[in-house]
Amino acid sequence: MAPGSGYFQVDPQGNLVVPVALAERFGLRPGARVRFDEGPNGLLLRRPVGQLARVYVEPTTQCNLECHICIRHAWNEPQGRMSDTTFHSTLEGLRSFRPMPLVFFGGFGEPLTHPDIFHMIREVKELGAVVELITNGTLLDEGTVQALLESELDTLWVSVDGAADCGHTGAGAAAELDGVLNNLHRLQLHKSRLGRKLPQVGLAFVAMAGNVAEFPELLQWALRHRIKKFSISNVLPHIAELKEQILFRRSLYNIDYGAEVQLPRLDGDESTLKLIHTVLREDAVPRFEEQASERRRDSCPFVQKGSVSIRWDGEVSPCLPLLHTHESYLGDRRRRIEAFSVGSLAALSLKELWDDPAYVSLRTRLLEFDFSPCSWCNSCDFPDSNREDCFGSPAPACGGCLWAQGFIRCP
DSSP states (O other): OOTTOOOOEEOTTSOEEOOHHHHHHTTOOTTOOOOEEEOSSOEEEOOOTTOOOEEEEOOBSOOSOOOTTOGGGGOOOOOOBOOHHHHHHHHHHHTTOSSOOEEEEOSSSOGGGSTTHHHHHHHHHHTTOOEEEEEOSTTOOHHHHHHHHHHTOSEEEEEOOOSSSOOOOSSOHHHHHHHHHHHHHHHHHHHHHHTOOOSEEEEEEEEOTTTGGGHHHHHHHHHHTTOOEEEEEEOOOOSGGGGGGOSOHHHHHOOSOSEEEEOOOOOOSHHHHHHHHHHHHTTEEEESSSSOOSSOSSSOHHHHTTEEEEOTTSEEESSGGGSSOEEEEETTEEEEEOOOOSEETTTSOHHHHHHOHHHHHHHHHHHHTOOOOHHHHOOSSGGGBSSOOTTOOOSSOOTTOTTTTTSSOOO
């Protein structure tokens, strides 16, 4: 049986019988409430909101760079890093879940600036978890590369935004990008010499008007260096000048596509790219296969992943965007996004917070996503914050969330 495929059986009573291993992996326990989305040829089952599958851990909000596109410039908070006590509480919380969730070291800082980051990776790996980490790539010197290899990190995501507008101050952007690519080349060489498969390397690219033309060359470089994971996001416009860099202004206001165009598999050449461009220009959405979409628009990607986010000080949030109060633009409107915490690891365990009925109810609401359509309506004062909306939703009101509309993505 190929990975990700197989058969369910229907018993004589008409009940769907799910293999035990698959049920365990996706939290399909007796009594679980499972959402489904209907496609043209089948059903897509969503993981129950009771299953924790991914934990984002923010080791620090400190960074060795000062990028003007960084969201850290959109808030007024003291910088900090996770203490031994908070990390110990995180470890104890992880032990309460089976199967063990994936742990992603990231957030809004550079994880490699935390002095204990490699110890943290090894401690989580000893629990049996898959571990990923995202970095800006500038600190991947010989010693750091060796430490990463010894830590047995599963995936290293590197944020590479191109030389035209990578947003860094100080050294020239082109020289800095060359340095990051040289660091990645070093890492891949060390893996090859030692016969290591880990860590896998992924590139996270924030696409803007000023750098999007550079991506084809970056993609070619990455493929030559055996890098095959890519995550592309739009930029979050938290300052006025970034409004001119977004690549989704038209999509923001034409979110209800007028048609769906089913496409066969195509060669990626000039003529087929023109075909796809024409489809998009006419407010139609291209579909390359007749299958249920993995992800719906108007849906919380963090809840669909079964994730939770832990801030450096132990505050626990439903998603990365709600870890910190910040401001950004929705169209031409400046919005204030208030941080939202479901509790602190200093007071309750991760298991207690995850199972709290109020948090379960919030995840259910986020999965159903019954919020006002702020992201494309944007015509009253409600979108100016996430405290409430015109549907009467309590905080957090996520109708204006760009992550939920697929504009912004996290690995």
